[in-house]
Amino acid sequence: MFKKLKKFYRNNRIYCILMIISVICIMVMGVSVIVYFYNQLTTNSYGSRLENIDRYDLGNSLNDLENFYKDQTGVENVSVRLQGKIIYVDVKVVETMNNEQIQSLATSSLDKISEENRGFYDIQYIFARNNLNPYMGAKNSGNTVIVWTNYTYDTESTTTGTKK
Numbered sequence: 219m220f221k222k223l224k225k226f227y228r229n230n231r232i233y234c235i236l237m238i239i240s241v242i243c244i245m246v247m248g249v250s251v252i253v254y255f256y257n258q259l260t261t262n263s264y265g266s267r268l269e270n271i272d273r274y275d276l277g278n279s280l281n282d283l284e285n286f287y288k289d290q291t292g293v294e295n296v297s298v299r300l301q302g303k304i305i306y307v308d309v310k311v312v313e314t315m316n317n318e319q320i321q322s323l324a325t326s327s328l329d330k331i332s333e334e335n336r337g338f339y340d341i342q343y344i345f346a347r348n349n350l351n352p353y354m355g356a357k358n359s360g361n362t363v364i365v366w367t368n369y370t371y372d373t374e375s376t377t378t379g380t381k382k
Contacts, residue, residue: 267302267303268302268303271303271338274334274335274338274339276300276305276331276335276339279330279331279332279335280298280299280300280305281298282330283298283305283307283327283330283331284296284297284298286327286330287307287309287323287327290323292311292312292314292315292319293309293310293311293323294310294311294312295309295310296308296309296310297309300339303338303339303340303359304339304340304341304342305331305339305340305341305342306342306344307324307327307341307342307343307344308344308346309343309344309345309346310345310346310347311345311346311347312347312348313347313348313349313350315345315347317353317366320345320353321355321364321366324343324345324355324364325364328341328357328364336357336359336362337359337360338359339359340356340357340358340359341356341357341364342354342355342356343355343356343357343364353366353367354366354367355367
């Protein structure tokens with residue numbers, strides 16, 4: 219048996235060397251994939267973005283923010299939640315509220331969160347109105363202003379047309 223392998227190696231030396239290299243490469247790739255996925259399972263999904271989050275305690279700020287919206291006229295329902303370092307503010311307003319009123323409402327709500335926390339947390343606003351697309355805005359932790367989606371709704375136009 220050993221003589222047959224030796225003869226096979228002498229006759230097909232290049233193919234044997236290439237096969238050994240191929241097997242070694244496949245083993246290295248397999249180990250790399252296993253190590254990659256294992257590291258993904260053991261690390262935090264937010265990475266290092268949540269470092270020092272314990273220094274920025276929101277306390278009652280989220281409740282104050284929710285109560286602020288509940289006290290406003292034109293607000294039907296509000297939900298405020300914290301996920302990672304993003305504060306999500308979902309507000310359902312009456313459909314007669316225009317974009318300028320929504321923007322001033324959101325801007326005035328920033329006072330319910332301390333300046334230090336506004337510099338650490340991102341804030342995402344979603345204002346929903348019946349029969350209209352949601353009006354969305356976001357404030358990045360590094361910015362001082364809210365950036366709004368480029369959204370306009372023309373109540374004057376209609377979608378009816380004539381067929382030719």
